[in-house]
Each structure stands twice: as C-alpha cells, then as structure tokens.
Amino acid sequence: MGSALEKLCDQSFGAKRLHMLGVYMQRSWVILTATCLCLLPIYLFATPLLRFLNQDEMISELAGTLSLCMIPQLFADGLNFPIQKFLQAQSKVMIMAVVSAAALASHIFLSWLLIVHFQLGLVGAAASLNIAWWILVLGQFAYIAMGYCPGAWTGFIWGALRDLGAFARLSIGSAIMMCLEFWFYMFLILLVGKLKNAVAAVAAVSICFNLFGWELMVFFGFNAAISVRISNELGAGRPKAAKFSILGVIMSSILLGLFFFALVLVLKNVYGLPFANSPTVVHAIAGLATVFAFTLLLNSVQPVLTGVAVGAGWQWLVAYINLGCYYVVGIPIGYRLASKFDLGVKGMWTGMLSGVALQTLILIGITLVTDWNKEAKKADSQIKKWGGSVIDER
Template sequence: MAGERLEDPLLGEGKGERDLEEIKSLEQFVKEIVKEKKKLWYLAGPAIFTSLAQYSLGATTQVFAGQLPTLEFDAVSTENMVIAGLAFGIMLGMGSALETLCGQAFGAKQLHMLGVYMQRSWVILTAMCVCLLPIYLFASPLLQLLNQDKKISMLAGKFSLYMIPQLFAYGFNFPIQKFLQAQSKVMTMAIVSAVAMVFHIFLSWLLMVHFKLGLVGAAASLNLAWWIVVLGQFAYIAMGYCPGAWTGFSWGAFRDLGAFAKISIGSAIMMCLEYWFYMFLILIVGQLKNAEVAVAAVSICDNLFGWVLMVFLGFNAAISVRISNELGAGRPRAAKFSILVVVMSSVLLGLFFFTLVLVMKDVYGVPFTNSPKVIHVVADLAVVFAFALLLNSVQPVLTGVAVGAGWQWLVAYINLGCYYVVGIPTGYLLAIKCDLGVKGMWTGMLTGVGLQTLILTGITLGTNWNKEAKHADLRIKKWGGSAIEQK
C-alpha cells in the first residue's frame, strides 16, 4: 500500500508527477486559475458549511436558552464562551497538527500513515482532556476569580459539569476531521454536521421548550449533537470509505508520542494565542465608561465577526490541505500557485463584507438590540469593524499556509509578539488612556492582526518552496517510521 499510486481529484496520479508548468501567457494563467478555483471550492465550500454548522451548535443552544430565566441564560452563555471556548481552542489547535502530517503523507501517497497519525492524536488529545477536567470541575471559583457575578458563576459551574462529555467529543472530533480533510472527504463532514445540527435544533426545542428541562435539557442536546458528529464521521471511516488510510486500530498509535505531542502543542499554542487575544480585548471593555453599552456593542460585533470568520476558516482548511498535499507530492510550484488563488479569492470576499458593513452601518446592529445607544455605538464602530473583517479575510488563509507547511511554532512566536506585545497594549492605551473607548480597543486589535498579516505575507513571499517540499519529504520519512513498522 505504501507504494500504491492512486488517482485523486486534487492531486492527479501521485508523488513523482510533474509540477505545475511555468505560466507564459495570460490565457494559460486564466486557465490555471479556473482549474485551481475548482479545487479550492471543492474543499472550501463543504469546509465553510461544516464550520458554520458546528459553530451553530453552541449558538443554537444560546438561542433556546433565551427562553430560560435570565440567570440560566447567562450561565449557558458564560460556559459556552469561556469554559467550552477555552477547551475548543486547545483541542482544535492540537488537532490541527494533523493538517500538516496527514496532508503531506496523503500528498506523498503514504496512505497507511494517516490512520496511525489519527490514533496518536486521539491518545494525546484524550490525555489533554483529562488535564482540562479541573477547569470544568472547578469552573465556579475560576469564574469568580475572573470577577464574574457569583450567582452566574455558581450556575455556570453546575452547567460545566453537565458539559464534560462535550470536552471528550472535542478530543475525538478534531483528529477525525483533519484525517478526513487531508483526503478531501469534506462533503462527508458537511453532511454529518448538517444531520447533527438538525437533530440539535429539534432536541433543544423538545427538551428546553416543550419539556422545560432547563440546563439539563440544554446540556443533553448539545452533548448528543457533538457525539453524533464524532460517531457519524467515524462510522463512515470504519465502513471502509477511506481504503488504505484506515486499516483498523494499531499499537503504533502509542509510539513516538513525545515528539508527536510537541507538534500538537505547537499547533495549540499558535491557535490559543490568537483565540485568547480576542478574549483579553473583551476584558478591556469591562473597564470602559458606560461599560454596559460598550459590552453590548462589542458582543454584537463579536457575534457577527464569529459568523464571518467561519467562512474564512473554510478557506483556512482548504489552503492547508492544498499546501500539505502539494508539498507532500513534491510539487512546490503548484503549492505557490494555490496560495495566490486562495488569497485572491479570500480578499475579494473580504472586500464584499467590508462594503456590506459600511453600506449597512446604521442597521446591522438593529436585529440584535432595541437600545438606540447600543445601535449608535455599533454604527460608530462600522469603519474599524469593516477593516477587521477585511484583514481577517487574509489572516486565516496565511495561517492555513503555515499549518500546511508545518510552521506552527514559528507562527506561535509571531502571534505572541504581534498580539500580546503590540495589539493588547495598543488597545488598552487607546481605549483607556486615550479615552477612545470601544473604537480604541478594536483599533488595537487591528494593529496586532495587521502586523501579523504583514509578517506572514513576508514569510510566505520569501519562502523557498522547493526547500519546503524537501522538508515535507523528510518529515514524512521521520514520522512514518513507526507506521511503516506496523505494515
């Protein structure tokens, strides 16, 4: 199986095939762009839907929780945003290590490695779930330590105990997703996520509205939805729809765990430094004058930002797969062309959202609030919010390039400098010291994201992709050792 050459709609015949030819005419350039766009949307379309569907699971729970007493609604929102949000970021980050390893192994047609990689990731992420358990078990005192209301903290802590099954679902879900993504099985992920979302909406209504089970109903529905995602995807794999990549459970999953954990932790740090950046900036809002209005305005923008970001995370997944597959196949020129096409596509989409926010600046906050003061603050934020959407149309794509190439630790250092040395201090100074309020906070965020985007752009442009293709080949041989021994 290791030497088998298989047809693939995105790669062609496998490792050793010719790289993209040098483009010498406009006609050839347009032809190659159309071809690459088909490959891109073949991956990005279902990936975007999957991101939106899974993001909607928590959002749907909060919508139905709006039917509960205010205190219970606040408890659900707090657990979903803080406790589950923290776990989600860590699990997603650690699982993202497989985007590099599985993607490059698939590009090299070393399919037998993928299943072992996924199982190793399960072992490491399950161990991390156990390490995160104290956050769920002691959520109440932790939330009070963050100056949250005592009543909300106590109830959110109780809800956190109910949500422990979701934590372990995260640990299994993300390795499975990266395993499937590397093989371009994105439509399967989309279908399973759609089924889980429909089930979740029905069960949430049944348990929370019809039977009025409150927090217990919310937890049962959300936990079951996430495990439907996990079990549905694994059933697809176990039934033999990933031939060669899944050959059953293997003791090889317990080998090289230390080295494998290192790249997983690098991915987690890269992702969490970015995720926590937004959490820290939200904390600044609580120190502003008229904090109630400021928090409401930022929450509206943050909600919209989250939905739009899911679209660009679809591009992130697509370019990560394309880069890792092409580098694994020894096609550096094709990898560079993929980056060009996906950046062009995401920038055009970013410009669309940028224009939409500016055109609708006086009304895009209306569906979320009846307060004229909040609507006014949201409208006042339109320009900086629009630029935030534009910058974040490019930034996730460049992060996807980094993941596909295996630069997780490099990006982690860049995030640390751009976000925590530049972005947060700038946001604090503008918001608090210069009395620019919410607009100052968002400007600080833009400073950090903008600097990170410039640095990643420079690194991407200056990269020797022929050298990266050789690194990918060495990485496959290094990480495939134990897998090969199992054959």
C-alpha cells in the same frame, strides 16, 4: 492541540503514504484525550473558579452546572477533531456535511423535546448538545470503520502509540499558535469591560464579534482548503502547484473581504439593529463601523495565511509572531488609546487592528520569500520524522 494533524495527514496523503493517516489520527486521539483530562478540573470546579474571578453569583452557579453537564462533549470534541482532519485530508467532505446535518437535525429536535416539552432547562440543553456531538463522532467513525477509507484506515495498531513525543511537540506549537490568536479577542472584551460605560461598550463589541465570527467561518473554509492543498502539494513534491494555490486563494479571499468591507460601511447605521434595541448600543456599534470594516478586510487574508503556515509546518514561528504582534503591540497600543487618549472602545479596537495588520504583513513577507522547493524537500523528511518506525500490526 489537534491542528498538527492537518499538516501530517495532508502531507502523507500527498506523498501517497495513506496508511500513516490512520496512525496519525490514533496518535492525535491519545494526545487530545490526555488534553481533555488536563482540562477536566476547569469543568469540575468552574463555579469556585468564577467566584474567584469575582463573577456574578448566579452566573457562577449556572455556568458550573452547565460545565459539569458538558463533560461528555469535551471528550467528544477531542475525538471528533482528528476524525475531521483525517477525512478532510482525503477530500471526503461530503460525508462530513451529511453527518453534521444529521447531528444538527437531532440537536434541534432534542432541544425542543428536552427544553420546551419536558422543561429540563439548562440540563436539557446540555443533554441535547452532548447527544448531537456523539452522533457526529460515531457517525463519522462508522463511515471510516466500514471501509470507505481504504488504505488510510487499517484498524487499531500498537504502532500508533510510538513516537508520541515528537508528535506532541508539534501539537503544542499548533496549540500555542491558535490560542494566542483566539485569546487576543477574549482579552479585548475583558479590557473593554473596564472602560467608561462598560455595559454599552461590551454589548457593542460582542455584537461585532458575533458578526465577525459569521464572516470568519467563510474564511476558515479557505483556511482548511489551503492548508490541505499546501500539505498535499508539498508532500507530493509539487512546490509550483503550492505557490499557485496560495495566489488563487488569497485573491479570492481579498475579493470577498472587500465585499464585506463595503457592506459594513454602507449599512453602518443599521447593521446593529437586529441585535439590540438600545439606542446607545446601536450608536456605539455604528461608531465602530470603520475599524470593524477594516477588521473584516484584514481577516479575509489573515486566516488564509495561517492556513499556509499550518500546511507548511510553521506553527512555532507563527506562535512567536502572534505573541509579538498581538500582546506586545496590539493590546498595549489599544489600552493606551482607550485610556490615555479617551478613545474608548474604538481606541481599544484600533490597537487590536494594528496587531492584526502587523501580523498579516509579516506573514505575507514570509510567504513571499519562502523557498517552496526547499519546503517540498523538507516535507518528505518531516513525514519520516513524525511517522516514526511504524509497522502495520494490529
């Protein structure tokens, strides 16, 4: 629900309408806090919900306890995401890194203190996380409130509460786009759990997803960078610069993707060893090396294209594309390969890969045929539309 802020803040910064950044951040706070309240029942009733899904009783009880303890983190995350996008739009990433490092250091110390020294277990772990998240929120907001974002932050204003409907509609499109993409991988794990030798299969897929997450963080950096750059350039009315930025970041990501692709194939028999001591699981991971390598290659480009989509404001279009490619094509093909053709987890992952490949090809095609001059003209009217009639009042 917060990813809509990327487009609006970045385009406003490019158009030199700095005062709107603070307005957008406050609107996003309202919407994300409301979203947190909607999610709150899941945290409050996690144990009965997991029992309803026939999960293990001990896991249900522990997960329910952790969920209750992590409610403060839920609201901290709702406040933190808009702050990050507000700072990111102005390229103030160094302060974000410094505050994040301080939060991480405090988290490590508090984890040792509460979990190891005071033996507080799960409750101590939750307390450590909550404190670290609130250090992140308060540290970044203190930087903003002390006047280090002149023009962009002019204090709290009532105008931020106006035109929430249009802002929420764009937010919902972003949320659907992102959820359809991330839930796709969660569905894969659920379906793999129904295959033969499910324990080894789920372990192998989970380990690959862990490695996949590490690689993906690199390309999420590209995603954020291209989203900010595209929105800045469109907001500033520079379509040629936007096109050049897309070309540069795609070439960089492909080169990195080829490196990870080759690395997995070269190390296919050993890259699972640090994560598992079961020969069955290590063998299953090695068997996934080819499809896993192609997944890393495709997902070097896909996050970049998603960043372009967010920067250009195509959230709803990409949501429909994700729905078709992942859930109409990817999951059915994967399940059929796994169950009917007895290809197991490799078949399931191949189906997933087909959905990602189709989505990537469609996004490449859309990016190539887009009239970026038209997008630049549209950006100014969109800033006015979602900006609404804001007056600088406190």
